[in-house]
Structures are given as C-alpha cells and as structure tokens.
Amino acid sequence: MGKITQGSWVESANRPGNDFPIENLPYGTFRLSAPQQLARTGVAIGDQILDFTSVAEILGAEAIPAPLRQGDLNAFMAMGPSVRQSFRHQLTGWLGADASEASRLKAALVPQSDVQMQLPCRIGDYTDFYASIHHATAVGKLFRPDAPLLPNYKWVPIGYHGRGSSIGVSGQQIVRPTGQIKAAADGQPPEFGACRRLDIELEVGAFIGAENMLGQPVSMTNAEDHLFGLCILNDWSARDIQAWEYQPLGPFLAKNFASTISPWIVTMEALAPFRVPTQRPADDPPPLPYISSPEDRSQGGINMTLEFLLQTAKMRAAGQPPQQLSVSNLRYAYWTFAQMLTHHTSNGCNLQAGDLLGSGTMSGPKPSEAGSLLELTAGGKAPVMLANGETRTFLEDGDVVVLKAYCESPDAVRIGLGECVGWIQSALR
Numbered sequence: 410m411g412k413i414t415q416g417s418w419v420e421s422a423n424r425p426g427n428d429f430p431i432e433n434l435p436y437g438t439f440r441l442s443a444p445q446q447l448a449r450t451g452v453a454i455g456d457q458i459l460d461f462t463s464v465a466e467i468l469g470a471e472a473i474p475a476p477l478r479q480g481d482l483n484a485f486m487a488m489g490p491s492v493r494q495s496f497r498h499q500l501t502g503w504l505g506a507d508a509s510e511a512s513r514l515k516a517a518l519v520p521q522s523d524v525q526m527q528l529p530c531r532i533g534d535y536t537d538f539y540a541s542i543h544h545a546t547a548v549g550k551l552f553r554p555d556a557p558l559l560p561n562y563k564w565v566p567i568g569y570h571g572r573g574s575s576i577g578v579s580g581q582q583i584v585r586p587t588g589q590i591k592a593a594a595d596g597q598p599p600e601f602g603a604c605r606r607l608d609i610e611l612e613v614g615a616f617i618g619a620e621n622m623l624g625q626p627v628s629m630t631n632a633e634d635h636l637f638g639l640c641i642l643n644d645w646s647a648r649d650i651q652a653w654e655y656q657p658l659g660p661f662l663a664k665n666f667a668s669t670i671s672p673w674i675v676t677m678e679a680l681a682p683f684r685v686p687t688q689r690p691a692d693d694p695p696p697l698p699y700i701s702s703p704e705d706r707s708q709g710g711i712n713m714t715l716e717f718l719l720q721t722a723k724m725r726a727a728g729q730p731p732q733q734l735s736v737s738n739l740r741y742a743y744w745t746f747a748q749m750l751t752h753h754t755s756n757g758c759n760l761q762a763g764d765l766l767g768s769g770t771m772s773g774p775k776p777s778e779a780g781s782l783l784e785l786t787a788g789g790k791a792p793v794m795l796a797n798g799e800t801r802t803f804l805e806d807g808d809v810v811v812l813k814a815y816c817e818s819p820d821a822v823r824i825g826l827g828e829c830v831g832w833i834q835s836a837l838r
C-alpha cells in the first residue's frame with residue numbers, strides 16, 4: 410500500500426513496510442555501545458541512524474545546526490518549524506538515491522542495532538489529555554452506566570498534569586507499583602500492597618518545539634507551529650490504585666510510576682500526507698471559538714494506525730511472537746493536538762521545548778479498538794483468551810507489551826513510529 414518511495418542510497422530505507430523511509434526522518438538521541446560516549450542525535454533511515462556528530466566531522470561543522478552537534482535536541486526543537494523544515498530539505502538531499510555525498514556519508518551511518526536509544530530529549534513537563542470520546546464513554550460506562558460522558562467533555566479538552574521524571578524509553582522495565590487499594594467491603598480500611606490491576610494505555614505523545622512565553626496564549630492559527638512531532642506513548646495505569654485515589658482531584662500515583670515512549674520523534678512535516686478531517690459529529694456543539702478553526706476541522710486529524718500486542722513469559726519461552734490484542738487509530742481523537750495545545754496555553758501557561766502532551770487512551774468505536782485492558786476485558790470481568798490458551802484480565806509479571814504505530818495512505822509512502830516496548834517486573838518487596 411502507498412506509492413513508491415523516492416528512494417535513498419541507504420538500501421534498507423527502500424524496503425516496503427519499513428518504518429523509516431526517506432520520507433520519514435525522525436529524530437532521536439542515542440549512545441554508541443562503547444562506554445563513556447556522550448549522547449548523540451541523529452535521524453533514523455531504514456535500519457540505520459545518520460549520526461549528526463559524524464556528519465559534522467565529514468561535511469564540516471556548519472552542515473549541522475549547533476544544538477544537534479552537541480546532542481541537545483531540546484535546543485533544536487525550540488528553534489521552531491522553519492529551521493526544522495530547511496534542515497529536512499538538506500537531509501533529504503544528502504540521503505536521496507543519487508546524492509553526491511553518499512560515498513562520504515556512508516561513514517556517518519550507525520546500525521540501529523548497535524546503539525542504545527535514550528529519551529529523545531529532556532521532558533520537563535508532561536500533560537496527559539483524554540481526547541478519545543470512545544475511551545471516555547467506555548470508561549465512564551463502567552462507573553456511571555446512566556451518564557457515561559460528563560457534561561464538560563464536548564467543551565473542554567480534559568487533561569491532568571502528569572510527571573516527566575518517570576518517563577522512560579522503549580525497552581523500559583516496569584516495576585509493578587505498590588499503593589493504597591480500597592478494601593473489597595465498604596467501610597473497611599484500605600490495604601497497602603502490590604497493584605493487581607496493572608494496565609496499559611495506548612496513546613500518542615506530541616512534543617512541543619517552539620515555546621510560548623508565560624502569559625502569552627497560543628492561538629489556533631499558530632498552534633501547529635509549536636508542535637515538533639509525535640511518538641508512541643504507553644501511559645501505564647494501576648487501575649485498583651486509581652479507583653481509590655482519583656476522586657476528587659484525578660490521577661496521581663496510579664499513573665506517575667512510569668510512562669514509556671518510543672525513541673523516535675516523527676516530525677509534523679513527515680506526518681503531513683496523513684492529515685484528515687476531525688471526526689466531531691455534525692450534531693455535537695461546535696467548539697468555542699478559541700479552540701476552533703476551519704483548517705483544524707478540515708485537517709487537524711491524523712490517520713495513524715495504533716496497535717497493542719502482548720507477549721507473555723510463556724509465549725516468549727515457546728518462541729512465540731507478541732499477539733495483537735487491539736488495533737485503533739489516532740483519527741478517532743475528538744480533540745486535535747492543536748486544540749489541546751491551544752487550550753493548555755489559554756490561561757497563559759507556558760509550554761517549553763521537550764514538553765510532552767499525551768493524547769489520552771486512543772480507543773475507537775468498536776470493542777476490538779480498545780486502547781486498554783480495562784476496556785478489552787469490561788473492567789476485568791471478561792478475560793481475553795490468548796492463542797496459547799492463557800487468559801488475561803490485567804498484566805502479569807513477565808508480560809511484555811508492544812505498542813506500534815504507522816501511517817498509510819494510497820497517496821503517500823508508508824511511515825512508521827517504530828515500537829514502544831515495556832516489560833513488567835514484579836513489585837518491590
């Protein structure tokens with residue numbers, strides 16, 4: 410599916426179905442496996458990385474924007490879209506099939522299998538939204554069958570302030586959290602113990618690039634200029650801790666023990682061919698003017714397939730690959746990232762380069778499109794049957810969760826965001 414790639418001299422980039430053709434060029438930060446190496450930045454191309462430190466050595470320092478030579482992706486992100494776009498043009502020239510620099514730049518390639526990916530940038534603040542109306546309705550139904558959707562949902566992009574310190578990169582080991590859990594019988598004291606309802610949340614993260622000053626809201630017209638790009642996000646959730654603690658102020662320790670992101674940030678330019686109209690039904694109230702624009706309505710959405718796969722310890726021991734449990738799409742978002750960003754700054758709050766906005770669990774309308782085990786198992790009442798005969802309601806120790814995301818369209822070359830992997834470890838004692 411999709412048209413033929415324009416092609417790169419990096420042959421693995423031209424293989425059909427690969428996540429990183431020349432049309433993608435996502436940014437990441439990595440360390441070479443040799444010890445004491447400083448972090449470096451680069452773009453993924455096929456199964457390789459174009460290492461900016463090496464490019465600067467080969468083509469001269471002026472070839473690479475200074476922050477990228479220094480391994481400081483945040484400072485590059487803050488430079489905004491025009492610098493990013495002209496550097497993308499440069500990169501496309503260097504990596505194109507008939508680039509005159511090909512023979513020299515070969516030495517600037519590093520196999521992805523030889524490096525340790527790091528968090529792509531410093532994440533100062535993390536805000537998680539709740540932008541899938543299908544998720545909000547499904548979860549609301551579990552708690553309030555008569556009124557699943559709260560009356561503010563269609564007016565306010567709901568979010569809460571998460572925590573940046575516990576965000577890790579794909580491959581992260583997730584220690585089962587411990588916390589207060591409500592007693593089975595009303596009136597009994599809660600217990601303090603290991604979470605028994607550990608869950609995933611299938612989300613997309615948006616990184617802030619250009620900053621806004623404190624006290625200066627961003628308008629819908631300019632909102633996309635402040636977005637750098639997207640990653641996959643797993644917002645791990647302890648449902649039993651959450652159920653006891655979240656009222657009246659919302660999520661706290663049930664969420665901030667860990668979040669995992671994919672290592673590559675796919676830029677807004679690479680995502681441009683996959684933009685789609687938003688899906689707000691015509692008979693829903695229109696958004697208030699400050700979070701509304703015709704451009705956003707016609708192309709604020711993104712057609713991005715999202716997959717949730719699980720591999721149990723037993724499957725791994727038997728050499729079985731992860732099994733797909735659900736498939737959803739970012740186009741189901743009721744609120745766009747531009748609306749979330751504009752709303753976030755509407756009180757004057759300043760967003761900084763490297764801040765992360767989570768989409769919220771991106772469930773679709775069908776049960777098979779659920780972005781969490783909470784929804785897939787009807788709140789833990791209907792276990793999922795796995796192909797090897799095992800069942801799951803929530804995650805067990807040794808489980809590996811794999812989230813994938815990619816964009817396909819008849820008019821464009823397929824691009825992918827890679828993978829976001831997390832491995833469940835037993836609770837601390």
Ligand code: CA
Nearest residue numbers: 610644769770
């Ligand atoms: Ca979430």
